[in-house]
Amino acid sequence: MEPSGPGSATNRRNFLSLVGLSAAATVGSGLLAGCGGEAASTSDAQDLDKLADLLPRQKDLPGLPKPDMVGTRPVPDGYTRFPAELFDAVGEKPGRSGQRINGMTPAWGPAPPSLGQSQYLAAVNDELGIDVNFSVQDGLKYAEKLNALLGARDVPDLLCVPQWEVAKLPRFADAVAALFEDLTDYLSGDRVDAYPMLATFPAGAWREAFWNERLMSIPNPTDGPFPWALFGRKDLLDAAGLAYPKTMEELFEVGRQVTDPNKGVWAFDDIFSMVQMFYKVPGTDDGWRLKSDGTPEFKYETPEFKQAVEFMAKVYQAGLVHPDLVASKGEDAKQLLQSGKILFKQDGPGMWQPMQAEQQKVTPGFNLQPVPVFSASGGDPLVWGDDKPISYTFVKKGLGKERVEELLRVINWCSAPFGTAEFNLREYGVEGKHHTRSAAGPAKTELGFKEIANQYFFVSGRSPVIQPFPQTPTYVRDYLAYSNEMVKFLEKDPWNGLKLEMPARYKAGLVPTEDKITDILRGRRPLTDLDAVIQEWRGSGGGDEAREFRAKALADAGR
Incomplete structure (x- = not known):
């Protein structure tokens, strides 16, 4: 994924010093008024250890390649080469209703072409069996857009909320309860088996996806603990x-x-x-x-x-x-x-x-x-540093069981890990259009850089790894050498x-x-x-x- 060019998910850290709500956006009406007047509480503490029984049960996906380098947790493992063969991890198209999905995600840099003007969206949506229509918002102003949406109680089917924005959104737990679907009964324990890509996510990421002691979102696991x-x-x-x-x-x-x-x-x-x-x-x-x-x-x-x-x-x-x-x-x-x-x-x-x-x-x-x-x-x-997720995906409340399950199937497809054909399409688009492929792996074309802006990544997640890049063959080793040394001194x-x-x-x-x-x-x-x-x-x-x-x-x- 590349918020500002090709790179890893840790790009989310690039904007921590640049984004945030203005004072006017966080005081007065805002979320509080939009979520039904005076909220029940202004602060809350959840003991996540007591919610362990509600966590999705983590399971490995068979057939994935073994990493070439091991990261010291929470630093992920790394791959210095792409697998020669990719495999299909999802057997059938997840979209079945024909009803368009609306989602909102951030992007840093030029906005990508929208639905109907993007060969990338067309290709992925064809594999999904349903159109996902993205409202891609300026990442530098995303907090202000979130505050307006939540305050107006007008949210799309799928909403990406970056982790670093949550601290700036007043009474966010009350907004979550009012506006988004409770996913506990869809994903906790063995229920997550219906979505095997989501089952690969680390437990630490799921722990952070609880609000009001219920599983309210799908986390996007971080691929590195360091903000700076x-x-x-x-x-x-x-x-x-x-x-x-x-x-x-x-x-x-x-x-x-x-x-x-x-x-x-x-x-x-x-x-x-x-x-x-x-x-x-x-x-x-x-x-x-x-x-x-x-x-x-x-x-x-x-x-x-x-x-x-x-x-x-x-x-x-x-x-x-x-x-x-x-x-x-x-x-x-x-x-x-x-x-x-x-x-x-x-x-x-x-x-x-x-x-x-x-x-x-x-x-x-x-x-x-x-x-x-x-x-x-x-x-x-x-x-x-920490191992909190990059972002959270919330599902609009009140859509009905069948629609929620369809949305979760789409998110599951988008969450396929490194080594799968789904991951390759999500990250690099169509071979010959959005990327070329050599023995060293895929390299994006100009069209790829123009059309791919992490749209599907930001409504899903994936089990994190540090993946190789043909243009920078020493990067994975350099990154893991630096990270494995720095993680020794991670703040408690x-x-x-x-x-x-x-x-x-x-x-x-x-x-x-x-x-x-x-x-x-x-x-x-x-x-x-x-x-x-x-x-x-x-x-x-x-x-x-x-x-x-x-x-x-x-x-x-x-x-």
Whole structure:
């Protein structure tokens, strides 16, 4: 799948710093009014361990190829080559009613051609036996579209909700109960046998698909736990005789050495999330951890966060960030990295392969590599990450049993794993049109890149693997070497196994507070304002309320 070109599902992480509801979208009417007025609760905690009996029973699909490299969980296994033969995993067409399915999914980049104008949609829909009509929305504005849809109680048959958007949607659990089908009696236990592709999903993904103690969605399992990596143009750094930094001092010094405004070159885009990670700022659920006395503490309140703010403000003040990015002019930071106008970029790991594949054709020797995470204070680093799904697919409530089963059969087909003919069609389209195939595997054509935008991927999921790409033969080994090393330092989540619907006021306060901190980082407000911003977050921003809620959730779970 490729939200912005060929790449892995982890591309979803590319947009975590770019998307979110505005303050106006999360306060007042919004979801609350749309779901029937005052909701029963503004926050809720589910103990997922108590729902184990409702999980779909996981079963392997016979005939799949064995992986070439093993990932340290939650890092998936990897394949360095495509199987010579593909097999059909679904014996019959899942669509039988002839009634068109409407779905909404995100895309990053140009919108793909719609139904009736896309050979890709026509080919997949022919295999499904039914037309799926996609409303493909701009991924950068997807949260706003979701808020409008849910507030108006006007949802399509299948709705994709990215995991990272859920935290921004007020009273989402109430919206789920009001608008979407309860799938527990369709999928729990051995009932999932009717949908064998869904049965291959890891149990950890299904655990996160519960709302209100019922199985309310189909998860799209993540293919990597890491939200961020710091990527560098290693080819340009090598040419300048510079090594990747291993300390904060080296990071600043390398940035200073490569920045040359006279040549139109700067060191960085906004790397604040990575700077926080280097300083060991907590990252669990946006930034929570437990103090030594067991009290929940948010990142804003930690000395590590203040250190990260001071360092990042110093980077901005020194003019090491590209000025168009400082001014938020909408400059494409990926293009700046590709053209050598910046040498380091913070992004999701999913950026790696597609950019390398495309740019090595444009720039001989182009070499994009991640900087290994280090600790600003010495010792082992802290790496943010989790194994939560990429997204969730919800089924519109009230469609009737036969229609729900048809939709689940379609989702099941779309969820076929690597090594199947269904996976190949979903990912690469029709051979000779959307891709060419050699002994090394499929390679997309121009039409493939134009028409395929993860439409079917975002209404399904698949058992995750790191798949090979002929254009970048060392990618899988490089990715797994990096990931298997970084996963050793994955942050521990004290609330693991608890699903928390955070208080509405806290949700509404996140983006406005982040905006104020961004103003401080970029010099639009003085650094001395940080304490006042944090105090405001604790009160009107719902921070203290959120802390009490998290403490109670742990106590109620007996932890």
